[in-house]
Amino acid sequence: MSLDVDAIRKDFPILAREVHGVPLVYLDSANSAQKPQVVIDAEAELYAAHYANVARAVHTLGSEATAAYEGARDKVARFLNAARREEIVFTKNISEALNLLAYAFSNAATTPGAERFRLGPGDEIVVTEMEHHSNLVPWQLLAQRTGATFKWIPIDDEGRLIESAIDEVITDRTKVVSFVYQSNALGTINPVERLVARARAVGAISIIDAAQAAPHLPLDVQAIGADFLGFTGHKVYGPSGVGVLWGRYDLLAKLPPFLGGGEMIETVDMTGSTFAEPPHRFEAGTPMIAQAVALGTAVDYLTGLGLADIREHEHRLVGHALESLSAVPGVRIIGPTTNVDRGATISFTVDGIHPHDVAQLLDERGIAVRAGHHCARPVCVRYGILATTRASFGVYTTMAEVDALVEGLDAVRAMFG
Amino acid sequence: MSLDVDAIRKDFPILAREVHGVPLVYLDSANSAQKPQVVIDAEAELYAAHYANVARAVHTLGSEATAAYEGARDKVARFLNAARREEIVFTKNISEALNLLAYAFSNAATTPGAERFRLGPGDEIVVTEMEHHSNLVPWQLLAQRTGATFKWIPIDDEGRLIESAIDEVITDRTKVVSFVYQSNALGTINPVERLVARARAVGAISIIDAAQAAPHLPLDVQAIGADFLGFTGHKVYGPSGVGVLWGRYDLLAKLPPFLGGGEMIETVDMTGSTFAEPPHRFEAGTPMIAQAVALGTAVDYLTGLGLADIREHEHRLVGHALESLSAVPGVRIIGPTTNVDRGATISFTVDGIHPHDVAQLLDERGIAVRAGHHCARPVCVRYGILATTRASFGVYTTMAEVDALVEGLDAVRAMFG
Amino acid sequence: MSMSAPVDSMYQEIIIDHYKHPQHHGRIEPFDAEVHHVNPTCGDEVTLRVQIGDGVIHDLGWVGEGCSISQASTSVMSGLVVGKPVDEAMRLSETFLALMQSRGENPLDEGELDGLQDAVAFEGVSKYPARVKCALLGWMAMKGAVAEAAGTARGSDAIAEETR
Amino acid sequence: MSMSAPVDSMYQEIIIDHYKHPQHHGRIEPFDAEVHHVNPTCGDEVTLRVQIGDGVIHDLGWVGEGCSISQASTSVMSGLVVGKPVDEAMRLSETFLALMQSRGENPLDEGELDGLQDAVAFEGVSKYPARVKCALLGWMAMKGAVAEAAGTARGSDAIAEETR
Numbered sequence A, B: 001m002s003l004d005v006d007a008i009r010k011d012f013p014i015l016a017r018e019v020h021g022v023p024l025v026y027l028d029s030a031n032s033a034q035k036p037q038v039v040i041d042a043e044a045e046l047y048a049a050h051y052a053n054v055a056r057a058v059h060t061l062g063s064e065a066t067a068a069y070e071g072a073r074d075k076v077a078r079f080l081n082a083a084r085r086e087e088i089v090f091t092k093n094i095s096e097a098l099n100l101l102a103y104a105f106s107n108a109a110t111t112p113g114a115e116r117f118r119l120g121p122g123d124e125i126v127v128t129e130m131e132h133h134s135n136l137v138p139w140q141l142l143a144q145r146t147g148a149t150f151k152w153i154p155i156d157d158e159g160r161l162i163e164s165a166i167d168e169v170i171t172d173r174t175k176v177v178s179f180v181y182q183s184n185a186l187g188t189i190n191p192v193e194r195l196v197a198r199a200r201a202v203g204a205i206s207i208i209d210a211a212q213a214a215p216h217l218p219l220d221v222q223a224i225g226a227d228f229l230g231f232t233g234h235k236v237y238g239p240s241g242v243g244v245l246w247g248r249y250d251l252l253a254k255l256p257p258f259l260g261g262g263e264m265i266e267t268v269d270m271t272g273s274t275f276a277e278p279p280h281r282f283e284a285g286t287p288m289i290a291q292a293v294a295l296g297t298a299v300d301y302l303t304g305l306g307l308a309d310i311r312e313h314e315h316r317l318v319g320h321a322l323e324s325l326s327a328v329p330g331v332r333i334i335g336p337t338t339n340v341d342r343g344a345t346i347s348f349t350v351d352g353i354h355p356h357d358v359a360q361l362l363d364e365r366g367i368a369v370r371a372g373h374h375c376a377r378p379v380c381v382r383y384g385i386l387a388t389t390r391a392s393f394g395v396y397t398t399m400a401e402v403d404a405l406v407e408g409l410d411a412v413r414a415m416f417g
Numbered sequence C, D: 001m002s003m004s005a006p007v008d009s010m011y012q013e014i015i016i017d018h019y020k021h022p023q024h025h026g027r028i029e030p031f032d033a034e035v036h037h038v039n040p041t042c043g044d045e046v047t048l049r050v051q052i053g054d055g056v057i058h059d060l061g062w063v064g065e066g067c068s069i070s071q072a073s074t075s076v077m078s079g080l081v082v083g084k085p086v087d088e089a090m091r092l093s094e095t096f097l098a099l100m101q102s103r104g105e106n107p108l109d110e111g112e113l114d115g116l117q118d119a120v121a122f123e124g125v126s127k128y129p130a131r132v133k134c135a136l137l138g139w140m141a142m143k144g145a146v147a148e149a150a151g152t153a154r155g156s157d158a159i160a161e162e163t164r
């Protein structure tokens, strides 16, 4: 079965929009995906008929809102094939999820029973050279707080991890390995099993940034075997303002708290407090109620379309795009040029034309792409460039839109010719 | 001018709902307020026509979304009468805002130029005995991380701060004073000027939890003179999933970062990173885009009604409620019994009937109130009770609803009689 | 508004009766095990003792503090299990748990409902997840005490977890 | 789709021309001050030298890297201010800033527009806040260099802040 893209496009009201008098061609889904009407409605309906604060209320609206919120947790647990619903923690985005871990690890220093998560001088934190800043800065700051060493696995000219370096960089001193599943800057899909296996072999905690994987391929956290994994709502066609941290229950149960406040406590005295079990220990304050509910709708929408079919659809788009773009004079693809282990995100440069000019001129033709370092500046540094232009595809992207991009690039080149 | 409550009620779709076959009487606004249609629409319209990620995009949708998001910052700055729009930081709720400060203070230990925020053994953090857990646990955890001493200003039998204790508890060793403007458990409005003046006199940083003040009375951060102040979107008739931290610019400019990630950086290298100016330094990752936009709509809605008129309307409701409730046999009000320096939140116990039973039986009559310790357990401990029932009012609350509550309590007492 | 509760009230007459006149209330002597269970979200608590012999719950006594649901449910549970074989008490406990987790969609067959007797009155509670823990408090304490008395591998700690 | 840009294009002919044939490009000698400004959000940079005497900008030269907007705007700015009194250059800079902050609602009167000459072509940029900083980069560098040369209290550091 393949996707019925025409039908899917009707689910997304914004796709009917015009930009500069021409139809919108939205090729920036890796930055943030558009929202189907069911997701928009899920939030609106909660507010209009079933809204109240969750967990704390015994009244009917409170029970309805709590059932909706906890129901979303069930949906996300199914989406990831988590062993238990309590393994799903709602955050505001994946950046918070990764910071939650980094702060919980440093809080382990003063938390009895959390020895497993303690870091100090001599210990190593390992990432890759292709991380998004959100999976890089939190670990740099953790290294600064604890005195641990910050290391990374380098990438090659094609934008892939140097596999032979994996065993060298991850050593017996490594306590944490955090890496991106699919790179947002390069499109590369990493050898997840190898990285997880190596982390396990040295006794390190493995963490996966699945922000760019979750919208594009089926995820099964039990099969993957990592310790933690996060994704972000707005990239899986869900609302802004909500993300997910999944963690193995036995680890979450020992993990020190991060944010303190309402709902994450067991009991509070002026002289000290004890904390709730997961997931509530990690959900201080009033959560993103309507956003979590709508995220549940979004992941069900994706499951309904079928992640395998989505992957196949996008694989075809990428194949066509790689071929057509390579044929445009002056275009250089930054990242894998073969359609193997790569996702629906293609970065490129155009000789002699700044990425901002490329993106802006494409916008004037209705085509939305991103230009910049894509919050992965070390990747640009690696390839000696300031920025790239990036086109990224989603469930609603058509072959004709890929063609429009290629035509647009011809026009841009003509103007600067 | 007084509020046109009938007209206001039409703005809130959920108020047309029935619960157990009777009209909803929503008296739980202090827990979370209901949403006017304009707020619901603000989110939905952004998604349907102008959505993209903010800050990072050069295309049209990105510009429109950024203008909407930054426009919301302007609206919130006006709502608080902030000196500069850059003083407004969006968070997921006020709990995050308070934790942001507590973590930034401990990060000051390893951040050059942030000496002002450093804490250690011998230094004191002062709160009050009536804090919400979200303004209590973060400071307990900060004390644990830094070795500073955690202290509090006690409350009297009427639920007011013991004013004579202010000068005793806040001393020359006090580095941070964080207190609630209006108590969510007691309804008490604290002597904000005195507390801020005392903090300033000893050179301490003053922080105000205005979660329960923002929906009910005009706030002017320049007049108040504190250093930081936070509030939360869902209590000011805005969406869930968004809150605000306001800080004086000169302090924010020196404050170390909290969450690391996209958009909060100036430049990132594998070997180290530098950070953006406020407010972006404190907004890591993709923000709560649609939620911030709708929060802007919500504060404009409140300003449109007029905070002074809201205060007057609610003052009358509270006067009537205090009088009627005091007349119900067995009802004991926990908190100020006079309608002076108190807000639209009334906690009480009913002799011989557990608060959960009171709340549940009221719910069966359509009346939504809260029962529990209201995330302020030390208040319950102070008064030797396990929990209270709490009724709280908002812009849409009517005198008839207060009467329904009192009638409902008669019925509850009759059942258990 | 009328002064009586709606027909679908969670507060069936039977519940109020048990609350006002709790059965097996008090501290029994002698006893084989005593447990203390707390529901941390609302502070309800119960202290419960059992006396067991030949696989039968000979006696049970409890004291507690909390809402009518937790207190009445403990009273009903006591009346049901005293004098019953431990096996049967455990089966009843499972059945009651299933009823509580049904969110208002009663999943039990007639035989099971008959077995629960007065405890069926708590069906309405299942629609309110926040209150389900109240109704389960006494049952979980009973299970914990029985396990403790039997000195089984599943100690009361493990079972206490379930009442969270 | 046609191959030409829409009529409301940000990329006026004039901008592309200046980008391809930048004015006052290069490092002048002698000079009174040199500044280096970077736009951290997109990496555009410019190094700019001025030579000043009797309150007049006698000469100015620059080199840079970045998008057509930043490079063309620096070129246009150079052509406008070289040979002008510092006062007038500052006034032009204020006028251009106002145009850039107008979000597409041009607030200038005819005299002001005349004064800006080619720089008026950047009006379309004001609709894209993300690009406004590109158009301002060269202007801010010029202000910084002039202040540095004049050795005023407002050092180039303070002015560099504004280009962030």
Ligand SMILES: Cc1ncc(COP(=O)(O)O)c(C=O)c1O
Binding pocket: A262, A284, A285, A286, A287, B030, B031, B093, B094, B095, B096, B132, B134, B135, B180, B182, B183, B184, B209, B211, B212, B232, B233, B234, B243, B375
């Ligand atoms: C006084 C006070 N402070 C803080 C909070 C925490 O707000 P939030 O849960 O939105 O973070 C609340 C409400 O729950 C409150 O009433």
Ligand SMILES: Cc1ncc(COP(=O)(O)O)c(C=O)c1O
Binding pocket: A030, A031, A093, A094, A095, A096, A132, A134, A135, A180, A182, A183, A184, A209, A211, A212, A232, A233, A234, A243, A375, B262, B284, B285, B286, B287
């Ligand atoms: C790979 C990757 N990780 C992390 C993030 C951060 O996501 P968010 O901004 O939603 O926290 C992104 C997207 O921006 C991403 O692409």
